[in-house]
Amino acid sequence: MSIKDNLSTIKATLPTHVTLVAVSKTKPVSDLEEAYNAGQRVFGENKIQEMTDKWEQLPKDIEWHMIGHVQRNKVKYMAPYVSLIHGVDSFKLLKEIDKQGAKCDRVIKCLLQVHIAEEDTKFGFDENELLSIFNLEEFALLKNVEVVGLMGMATFTEDENQIAREFKGLKGLFDKINASTTINLNMEILSMGMSGDYKIAIENGSTMVRIGSSIFGARNYQ
Template sequence: MIAEKLTQVMRNIEIAKGNRNRYFDENVKLIAVTKNHDVNAMREAIDHGVKFVGENRIQEAMQKVETLDRSVEWHLIGHLQTNKAKYAVDLFDLIHSIDSERLMAEVNRVANKINKIQKVLLQVNVSEEKSKFGISTKEIEPFLDSVGQYDHIHLCGLMTIAPHYNNVEDARPIFRELFQIFCNLKLKSFKNVSMDWLSMGMTNDYMVAIEEGANLIRVGTGIFGQRQY
């Protein structure tokens, strides 16, 4: 079942890439979101081609690392509390959810302790929903200016979570807006910053996100089915 779902997701990715008439044609990295799915399901997905896994909770990820017995790249896609930064830096290759300078400073501090350059994304709340984390679009460039003082941070792109619309087309303007910002930032220079990754789109809207320029997508239910609570 997982193999079949994964095959369909990969087909959908290629279809969506083919609809990128106006945009650069980069490879799209699929992050399999494994929250509340056990290591057996993860192993099956990895054995059928998944190379990148995304976890929302640090404690759950720590438990899985101990028993997974597979080599993958780990992404933290959930909100990161400052007091959990040391665990995140120890474990994750890429942290998607930097949403304050205070958090970035703490990630830098703990990365310095273990001599690691931590790759991160800046979470942007494009729709400015009060229920979501992330900075506003107007705060992006001042934030990027501040990254230069943190030598153990490499901020390598942007991330957003669109509102859950019944009609996924309603998410298109949000993805399009952040892609345009992303492209404009590519033309500018900030210390310890590169615009390599644009993380947008989940199970319900990843095809629209790809069409609008995403090159990192986060798919859980579309691969594993409904979460087991």
């Protein structure tokens, strides 16, 4: 099936409130153009240099989402154009994004990454770390970043009950923060779910899914 066909098949399964991020990492510009021509406008990349190269070549109404682990010294390269940074996993990184946003006279939208998987390899805050950040005086002073939601990745497992449990836990935390009277945040985005588990994620409250191989086919990491 073509990229266009894959996109229409997936979009037919998504509720209207769920945003599809087409994960285009490692894929050539021609593949992104095909998806763009099929109506896709939100693309996710995990390397800042690759994303910047594609941003320079492609139409400017595309929303670029940084979905990979972010090194602080590279934030400046995407600050002029990035629409959403998914994997903010430290307060230091948040401060750097704020600093680079100020230089570009932009407010950069971010998702804070929460560690929900049982694997040790995933980045992210735990619940206590997250809640303590929101109560920092320094957090209230950040003017060029906007925390618009949370992101999490479930354990890579065949156990769908475990995946659902992890997603449900993140949804509970998301709701708890939004309902808090001491935290002045109204987060709209809960980014969870990828090609293998996005349907479970949506059942458990996801509003944004990151899908790559089901759209573009298997990746070539050579």
